[in-house]
Amino acid sequence: MPVSVRSAPFEPYAEVAAHQHAVFGGRGQFGATAVFVGTMRDFNEGDAVQGMTLEHYPGMTERHLDDICATASGRWPLLETLVIHRVGEIFPGEAIVLVVVWSAHRQAAFDACREIMEALKSRAPFWKKERLATGTRWVTGNTAGYPASKP
Amino acid sequence: MPVSVRSAPFEPYAEVAAHQHAVFGGRGQFGATAVFVGTMRDFNEGDAVQGMTLEHYPGMTERHLDDICATASGRWPLLETLVIHRVGEIFPGEAIVLVVVWSAHRQAAFDACREIMEALKSRAPFWKKERLATGTRWVTGNTAGYPASKP
Amino acid sequence: MPLITLKLFASLAETHGWRERQRAWVAGIRVIDLWCAETGQSGLPARVLCARNMDYCPPETPVTPGDEIAFFPPVTGGAHAC
Amino acid sequence: MPLITLKLFASLAETHGWRERQRAWVAGIRVIDLWCAETGQSGLPARVLCARNMDYCPPETPVTPGDEIAFFPPVTGGAHAC
Numbered sequence: 001m002p003v004s005v006r007s008a009p010f011e012p013y014a015e016v017a018a019h020q021h022a023v024f025g026g027r028g029q030f031g032a033t034a035v036f037v038g039t040m041r042d043f044n045e046g047d048a049v050q051g052m053t054l055e056h057y058p059g060m061t062e063r064h065l066d067d068i069c070a071t072a073s074g075r076w077p078l079l080e081t082l083v084i085h086r087v088g089e090i091f092p093g094e095a096i097v098l099v100v101v102w103s104a105h106r107q108a109a110f111d112a113c114r115e116i117m118e119a120l121k122s123r124a125p126f127w128k129k130e131r132l133a134t135g136t137r138w139v140t141g142n143t144a145g146y147p148a149s150k151p
Numbered sequence: 152m153p154v155s156v157r158s159a160p161f162e163p164y165a166e167v168a169a170h171q172h173a174v175f176g177g178r179g180q181f182g183a184t185a186v187f188v189g190t191m192r193d194f195n196e197g198d199a200v201q202g203m204t205l206e207h208y209p210g211m212t213e214r215h216l217d218d219i220c221a222t223a224s225g226r227w228p229l230l231e232t233l234v235i236h237r238v239g240e241i242f243p244g245e246a247i248v249l250v251v252v253w254s255a256h257r258q259a260a261f262d263a264c265r266e267i268m269e270a271l272k273s274r275a276p277f278w279k280k281e282r283l284a285t286g287t288r289w290v291t292g293n294t295a296g297y298p299a300s301k302p
Numbered sequence: 303m304p305l306i307t308l309k310l311f312a313s314l315a316e317t318h319g320w321r322e323r324q325r326a327w328v329a330g331i332r333v334i335d336l337w338c339a340e341t342g343q344s345g346l347p348a349r350v351l352c353a354r355n356m357d358y359c360p361p362e363t364p365v366t367p368g369d370e371i372a373f374f375p376p377v378t379g380g381a382h383a384c
Numbered sequence: 385m386p387l388i389t390l391k392l393f394a395s396l397a398e399t400h401g402w403r404e405r406q407r408a409w410v411a412g413i414r415v416i417d418l419w420c421a422e423t424g425q426s427g428l429p430a431r432v433l434c435a436r437n438m439d440y441c442p443p444e445t446p447v448t449p450g451d452e453i454a455f456f457p458p459v460t461g462g463a464h465a466c
Contacts, residue, residue, distance in 0.1 A: 013164035027193055027244030034264075035186035036257065038462050042178055055394050057454060060438035085461065093178030097462050106187065106268060106380075114261050117462065125435075126461035127394035138395045139460045140431075189380050206312050208372060211356035236379065248380050257462075268380065276353075277379035278312035289313045290378045291349075 001073065001081050003065035005056060007088040012037045012098040019082050020102070030079050030102040034113035042092035050131045054087045054096070057125040061085075068119040072101070075115070076108040083116065085126065152224065152232050154216035156207060158239040163188045163249040170233050171253070181230050183257040185264035187250045193243035201282045205238045205247070208276040212236075219270040223252070226266070227259040234267065236277065303327075304367030308336060311374035314350065327367045334361035336371055349375055385409075386449030390418060393456035396432065409449045416443035418453055431457055 002019075016035055024030065042049055069081045082100040090096060099116050103109040128139040153170075167186055175181060193200055220232045233251040241247060250267050254260040279290040304327040315321045318341060325336070333352050338344060346352070346361045353372045354363050365371060386409040397403045400423060407418070415434050420426060428434070428443045435454045436445050447453060 011168065013168040017162065017164040024244075028190075029192055031190055031192045033186075033188040033190065035184075035188070036261070037184040037186070038257070039179075039182055039184065041180055041182040041255065057391075057393055057435075057438070057456065060435060060454070063438055093175075104192070106189070110187070110261070110265050110268075117257060117261075121459075121462040123440075123459065124461045125393070125456060125459050127457060128460045129394070138457070141458065141460065208309075208311055208353075208356070208374065211353060211372070214356055272377075272380040274358075274377065275379045276311070276374060276377050278375060279378045280312070289375070292376065292378065 001066070001069050003062060003069060003083040003085075005058075005061055005065075005085050005087055007086075009094050010084055010086070010098070012084070012095045015084060015098060016082070016100050019080075019100070023080050024102070028079070028102075029104055032103050032106040032109040034101050034103075034106070034109035036097075036099045036113055036117050037095055038097040038117075040090050040092050040094050040096055048133065049092065050133065051092070052090045052131060053129045053136075054090055055127045055129070056085075056087045061125050064124045065120065068116055068123065071119070072112045072116050076103065076112045077105075078103050078108060078112055081112070081116065083120070085120070085124070087126070152217070152220050154213060154220060154234040154236075156209075156212055156216075156236050156238055158237075160245050161235060161237070161249070163235070163246045166235060166249060167233070167251050170231075170251070174231050175253070179230070179253075180255055181253040183254050183260040185252050185254075185257070185260035187248075187264050187268050188246055189248040189268075191241050191243050191245050191247055199284065200243065201284065202243070203241045203282060204280045204287075205241055206278045206280070207236075207238045212276050215275045216271065219267055219274065222270070223263045223267050227254065227263045228256075229254050229259060229263055232263070232267065234271070236271070236275070238277070306336070306365055306368065307370045308340060309370065309372040311372065313375050314373055327365065327369075331365050332361070333359060333363045333365060333371055336365065337361070337373060346373075351376065388418070388447055388450065389452045390422060391452065391454040393454065395457050396455055409447065409451075413447050414443070415441060415445045415447060415453055418447065419443070419455060428455075433458065 065083050078101055080102040084098040086096045099113055101109045101113040129136050216234050229252055231253040235249040237247045250264055252260045252264040280287050305324045306327045307324050309322050310318055334346055337346050350373055355370055387406045388409050389406055391404050392400055416428055419428050432455055437452055
């Protein structure tokens with residue numbers, strides 16, 4: 001159930017494949033894997049964004065990511081979860097967040113992946129600052145999402 | 152919006168990364184990617200399964216996968232979809248189905264990925280036959296899932 | 303002579319021992335009539351689906367010359383029990 | 385002398401010009417009192433969150449010796465506008 005906060009770019013799909021191999025080997029009891037990747041876009045609210053700086057609260061961030069995954073594992077029958085979140089200087093096209101859930105069945109995998117992502121956005125201490133041509137600005141709110149259905 | 156039916160094993164996460172690079176290059180307008188991978192498990196209904204044979208209806212299968220993706224693209228603002236489905240002789244641990252949706256926002260990506268997967272299971276003409284130690288048997292029904300929320 | 307193509311898939315192909323055959327088209331014939339003529343049954347079992355030219359169709363659908371008519375069991379795509 | 389650690393993050397750190405400092409613990413002090421003492425403000429703005437020992441807490445939470453108290457703006461994790 002690892003979570004990690006990374007200051008260097010990561011390749012999300014290579015991470016998923018490597019983690020799955022490390023945990024399950026060549027086969028296993030998981031039939032369903034749900035993955036979400038959030039990637040830095042090159043525009044926001046009409047302005048071209050050249051890059052972004054993501055700040056976090058070392059220690060508190062990891063603890064809350066752990067809690068979020070543990071809570072999801074308590075609500076749904078999950079076999080494994082993986083969360084990776086970037087911090088530091090980020091450029092358009094780079095992956096910011098990866099959430100992966102392995103389960104026997106697709107319903108639990110879809111629900112838990114979505115719920116972990118929503119909880120991460122609403123509770124994990126990360127703050128974004130955009131770099132525009134005209135200077136920098138803090139991002140002050142999250143875009144709307146909604147949590148998974150109740151199990 | 153490609154769909155493909157493959158008779159050889161495929162590595163789902165390498166496919167996602169390669170397709171994303173081919174379509175979007177190093178950056179793009181997608182902020183959200185939702186992925187579902189269905190993998191062959193080594194048990195079902197209490198019996199150890201040694202392998203599986205997936206039959207399809209060439210032509211009709213591809214047409215229905217295309218229709219399912221087109222319908223999802225009409226309901227949600229998607230930037231790209233990718234569906235790959237295995238047929239033929241399949242062994243435990245091998246990927247059977249990959250569904251990927253790229254969108255600007257996570258809500259559309261999650262909803263559309265789930266809906267495509269549910270539609271695929273209920274409408275695309277595939278049939279599974281399990282190989283057990285004691286012989287073979289056709290799988291006669293799908294496990295329960297439920298579609299995405301309405302947009 | 304106008305032809306139609308018939309196809310069976312999966313357990314239906316195994317049960318009936320064939321996967322594809324061609325038959326002469328007959329005016330007024332419907333999909334259900336083809337099933338009954340080929341299998342000797344008096345109706346379509348509840349768990350048999352049919353398609354005309356690769357689209358799902360009701361058993362009462364009329365058949366036209368050149369049609370491809372398929373019969374198959376309920377579909378079970380996606381991952382194994384996922 | 386028992387100490388407490390104070391932290392500010394993101395826009396609050398920039399606005400106030402510091403990220404971390406230590407202060408002597410005073411009996412009966414609450415999280416909100418630390419904010420007011422350090423910033424000269426009379427209350428906690430609506431968009432400022434606080435945490436005690438890395439757990440979110442209400443502003444009225446009592447502070448105990450050795451605590452780490454943090455103030456920060458609403459969180460914005462996940463992808464950029466995804």
